[in-house]
Amino acid sequence: MNFRSLFRPRRPENVFVLCTGRCGSVTFSRACSHIVNFTSGHETRTKLLGAERLAYPAHHIEADNRLSWFLGRLDQEWGKDAFYVHLTRDRDETAQSYAKRSDLPGSIAGAYRSAILMNAQGQDILDVSRDYVDTVNANIASFLKDKPNTIHFHLENAKEDFAKFWRWIGAEGNLAAALAEWDVRHNESPPAAHNASQSASPSKLVSPKRTAAEEYWEKRKNSLYFQAIRILVSKLGANAGSIIDVGSASCPYLDWYDWIPQRTSLDLRNPYQSSTVHGIKANFLDWTTDRTYDIATCLQVLEHIPDAQSFAQKILAISNIAIVSVPYKWKPGRNSSHVHDPVDEKKMLSWFGREPNFTYQITEVESGSPRLIQVYERESATKWRSLAQRRRLEAK
Numbered sequence: 001m002n003f004r005s006l007f008r009p010r011r012p013e014n015v016f017v018l019c020t021g022r023c024g025s026v027t028f029s030r031a032c033s034h035i036v037n038f039t040s041g042h043e044t045r046t047k048l049l050g051a052e053r054l055a056y057p058a059h060h061i062e063a064d065n066r067l068s069w070f071l072g073r074l075d076q077e078w079g080k081d082a083f084y085v086h087l088t089r090d091r092d093e094t095a096q097s098y099a100k101r102s103d104l105p106g107s108i109a110g111a112y113r114s115a116i117l118m119n120a121q122g123q124d125i126l127d128v129s130r131d132y133v134d135t136v137n138a139n140i141a142s143f144l145k146d147k148p149n150t151i152h153f154h155l156e157n158a159k160e161d162f163a164k165f166w167r168w169i170g171a172e173g174n175l176a177a178a179l180a181e182w183d184v185r186h187n188e189s190p191p192a193a194h195n196a197s198q199s200a201s202p203s204k205l206v207s208p209k210r211t212a213a214e215e216y217w218e219k220r221k222n223s224l225y226f227q228a229i230r231i232l233v234s235k236l237g238a239n240a241g242s243i244i245d246v247g248s249a250s251c252p253y254l255d256w257y258d259w260i261p262q263r264t265s266l267d268l269r270n271p272y273q274s275s276t277v278h279g280i281k282a283n284f285l286d287w288t289t290d291r292t293y294d295i296a297t298c299l300q301v302l303e304h305i306p307d308a309q310s311f312a313q314k315i316l317a318i319s320n321i322a323i324v325s326v327p328y329k330w331k332p333g334r335n336s337s338h339v340h341d342p343v344d345e346k347k348m349l350s351w352f353g354r355e356p357n358f359t360y361q362i363t364e365v366e367s368g369s370p371r372l373i374q375v376y377e378r379e380s381a382t383k384w385r386s387l388a389q390r391r392r393l394e395a396k
Contacts, residue, residue, distance in 0.1 A: 012149055013058045015083040015169055016074065020136040021065030021108060022097035023089035024155040027181055029063045030278050031162055033262055034178040035171045036291050039241040041261030042276050054078070057241065060261060061169075063087070065108075068136045071143040083169055084147050086140055089155040095129035108132070158182045174290055217251045224362050225299070225325050225371040230256055232358075232375060233295060235387050236321050240294035246284050246315065247301030248272045264293070285310055293318055299325045300371075302351065303338040312351035320378045324348075328361060328372035348374060357383055358390075 015038065019025050025042060032040035040061040045053055054070065054077045056062055067074060088094075098109040102125045113120045113128040120128060144150045151168055153161045159179050166175055220226065230253070237243060242262040245254055250270040254263045254277045265272040266280040266287065273279025280287070285307065296319030298311075303326055305311045315322045327335070329342040340347065349355065356374035363370045384390040 011170075012082045014056055014078065014081075015061040015085065016067060016078070017061065017063035017085040017087050017153075018067055018071075018140045018143070019063070019065050019087035020068070020089075020094055020133045022094050022101075023065075023087055024158065025063040025065055025087060026275050027158075027184070028085075028087060028153075028162075029061075030184075031178040031181040032061045032063075033264065033278050034174045034181070035061070035166075036173040037171065038169070039261045044258070044261045044276065047258070051077075057261070062261075065136075068139055071139060075143065080146070080148055082147075082149065084144055084150045085153050085165065086137075086144060086150065087153045087155065088137065091130065091133055094133050095126055098129040098132065099126045102129075214250075216249060220251070221253075224364055225373060226253060228360060228362055228373055229253075229297065229299060229323060229325065231387075232323055232373070233257055233297065236323070236375070237295045242291075242293045243295040243297065244293045244318065245272075246296060246298045247304075252277075260294075284314065289318060291318075292320060294320050296322045297324070298322070300327065302326050303330075303335075303340050303343055306339055308340060309351045309353075312348075313353065316352060316354075316376060316378070322376040323373070324376070325371050325373045328370040330369075343372070345372070348372070352376060355381070355383070357381070358385075 017025060017028055029040055029042035032038065038059050038061050039057060041063070043064045043066065044062060045056065046064065046066060048055075054073060098107075101107050102109045102113075104110075109125060109129045109132060112132045113123060113125065117123070117128065117131075151161075151165060153165060159182050162179060162182065163175065165171075166178070233243070234257070237257065237260060240257075240260045242264070243254065243257055243260050244264040244266060246266050248254070248265040248267045248271055250267070250272050252272050252274070254265055254272060255274065257263060258276065263277045264280060265277055266282060266284060268283055269281070271279035271281050296315050298315050302308045302311060302324065312324075315324065326343045326348065327338065327341065329344050330338065332338075332341045334341065345359065352374075354376065357377045357380060358373075358375040360373040361370060362373065382393055384393060
């Protein structure tokens with residue numbers, strides 16, 4: 001027995017990124033997505049109460065500015081057994097960013113002025129935002145006084161500090177790709193601030209015109225095949241730590257899976273991205289990754305891809321479970337962008353090179369369009385006809 005190991009401090013398994021918000025936490029989380037020995041996420045448990053709010057999995061990096069309001073409970077739950085990052089940005093730039101968003105629904109600066117300071121609507125929102133930034137940073141600094149594993153991360157020195165952070169936690173993965181994330185601006189504030197002392201008249205509010213991507217999603221969001229996919233992901237991915245959707249076309253369905261810490265959307269032209277979903281604009285066949293995702297979804301994409309076999313094989317290669325949908329036996333010419341119609345089970349077998357674990361046919365009530373959904377599990381060749389049967393087979 002190595003008796004020295006009995007007295008060696010246990011290395012923390014979790015990392016918490018504490019900050020005011022509006023200081024790069026989304027980008028920090030995106031950069032962490034290139035780490036393979038930790039999961040990571042941004043505001044992944046914000047809707048939960050009680051013990052569940054801070055019940056993060058082991059080996060996880062969480063960036064969430066709202067943790068500054070849970071510091072007492074964070075101390076009780078994790079205390080000195082975690083790494084802590086104090087992420088900061090120039091005080092005035094942070095305050096200005098908050099001031100620009102003060103009229104948005106759920107604005108922290110607006111809530112701080114009206115509900116925390118109470119009845120301070122007469123105060124200039126920029127001064128209120130500065131006060132908020134000072135208060136949160138002071139709270140975090142006080143919390144970290146007795147913590148042995150802390151690092152101060154300056155947004156203005158992001159790449160150098162992230163490289164230090166990488167070494168500090170013993171990260172493994174693609175550091176170059178992680179550092180490249182800091183060249184991309186994520187979750188920007190609107191370009192111009194509203195006058196804090198004025199509110200828009202309801203009669204003058206005009207609903208913005210939908211983009212083409214929003215129109216595309218609006219027409220399809222209630223499709224039955226989306227609901228079937230949602231059920232499959234919720235059951236097969238109940239304990240998933242990561243999911244990638246290939247060919248998202250800006251559709252926001254990854255937001256449905258908010259219990260999965262790492263969510264990635266990849267698309268040739270319009271990946272979906274949000275504060276909790278990492279968007280990658282790339283040609284999937286040229287894109288490389290050094291990780292395996294728990295789940296990969298690819299919905300209504302293969303029929304557009306000339307080299308569908310290579311595409312399908314790569315979907316299998318990057319995932320433990322692949323969930324795929326295609327138009328089922330559509331007549332050639334029905335959709336001019338499809339290059340493989342009609343697609344059926346035989347054609348899918350030729351692309352994927354193996355039988356699926358699960359096959360499901362569904363016809364849309366509104367349009368009458370048939371779809372084929374198939375599931376491929378890396379670790380099993382067992383076929384199942386329903387989720388209930390799969391559970392029974394697993395129990396044997």
